[in-house]
Amino acid sequence: MAKRAYNFNAGPAALPLEVLQKAQEQFVDYKGIGMSIMEISHRSSEYEQVNDSAQALLKELFGIPDGYKVLFLQGGASTQFTMIPMNFLAAGTVGSYIHTGAWAEKAIQEAKLFGEVSVAASSEADNFKRIPALSDIQLAPNSAYLHLTSNETIGGSQFQQYPDTGNVPLIADMSSDILCRPVDVSKFAMIYAGAQKNLGPSGVTVVILREDMLSLVPKNLPTMFSYATHAKNNSLYNTPPAYSVYMVGLVLEWIKENGGVAAMERANREKTSLIYKAIDDSNGFYRGVVEPGDRSLMNITFRMNDEELEKKFAKESEQNGFVGLKGHRSVGGLRASTYNAVPYEACKALAEFMADFQARNS
Structure with missing residues (x-):
């Protein structure tokens, strides 16, 4: 396959x-x-x-x-x-x-x-x-x-x-x-x-x-x-x-x-924490849009200081097999939707790509 x-x-x-x-x-x-x-x-x-x-x-x-x-x-x-x-x-x-x-x-x-x-x-x-x-x-x-x-x-x-x-x-x-x-x-x-x-x-x-x-x-x-x-x-x-x-x-x-809704929550918190950590540990290279206490388990929104850099991120992410990371057209920025069916491996790969992208563009 x-x-x-x-x-x-x-x-x-x-x-x-x-x-x-x-x-x-x-x-x-x-x-x-x-x-x-x-x-x-x-x-x-x-x-x-x-x-x-x-x-x-x-x-x-x-x-x-x-x-x-x-x-x-x-x-x-x-x-x-x-x-x-x-x-x-x-x-x-x-x-x-x-x-x-x-x-x-x-x-x-x-x-x-x-x-x-x-x-x-x-x-x-x-x-x-x-x-x-x-x-x-x-x-x-x-x-x-x-x-x-x-x-x-x-x-x-x-x-x-x-x-x-x-x-x-x-x-x-x-x-x-x-x-x-x-x-x-x-x-x-x-x-x-x-x-x-x-x-x-x-x-x-x-x-x-x-x-x-x-x-x-x-x-x-x-x-x-x-x-x-x-x-x-x-x-x-x-x-x-x-x-x-x-x-x-x-x-x-x-x-x-797969364990019911409680198991979904555990998996969601585990996998989304990878991406939020990549944002929070980036020393401001990535910025979360929402205050930490109100962040979504399902839709992770973030920005960079430079819109051209955001466009470069979106383009390179697509080239690396990531789909759908552009923010909604009404607000721009970047967004990763991590619904129940999005596997841990995808979130881990995204967190690693984010760290690599930062290292290459800082």
Whole structure:
């Protein structure tokens, strides 16, 4: 087999090699039925088993308590930015948001199309180099919910703890850090995540929804934009992204086989510490973008003092088999996305390349 790239793409992102190989084995003939999983009816017993087992595995691995629905939807996390206020931001209530960067901003702008929005806390004044302190959160009276972005993929910051919102439903976009560490799901009324970073390929979005939230959904919503539709129909109201859900199931099996979410966290901390150490030990040659206490386990952002040097780093890294190390076009710089499926060896190789590049360019 050809040597695989060191894949640090931010999304779509690395998938476990074992998952890709298993999918390859089953691609033409899924479990002896004479068809690919992409060819079968979503009403078939074979696909219902794929759908149900993926839900059950996610509940098991993430410790999702009774009283929650797992939904597989389409349209990415960006569609959830719209569906959340459509379903839960009733007249006379306020959508409260914590502003931590680019993805939080998109959620805030979509909510403003549907009702009143309050920014409960923000790190914009600090150029999003930190996560706001939990003590700084000011919930608006009559808040319908508090929304946060657990991990800012572009900026590289991550919540280390989550706020206690009492009776106000807490909603989290965990697109880029779901299953990277254990989380107390019972704190949340809703968690959602596009699959293409830590769960599988693009095409499916996971929504974990506390069932009592369904009583808040208006009856006059367009059918496909109502959570009630998808909850009632077990995510099978319309044709689902069958292959993406199947791949999510394989990734969840891989996580289970490799020790579960706690083991993922241990591995993530071990491998990302290699890269953060390369930054911190560089005497300022590399500079971390985010304050150390709020650094992400999933997206490591860093800069150099010279943009031309950053371009040289990006070019040479590509020549050495590293993919995806340019920062997002909106902020520049450099970024290594170290999702669950990125192996320790890739992070070790990157840390060694960084040290070598510094030695040659200091």
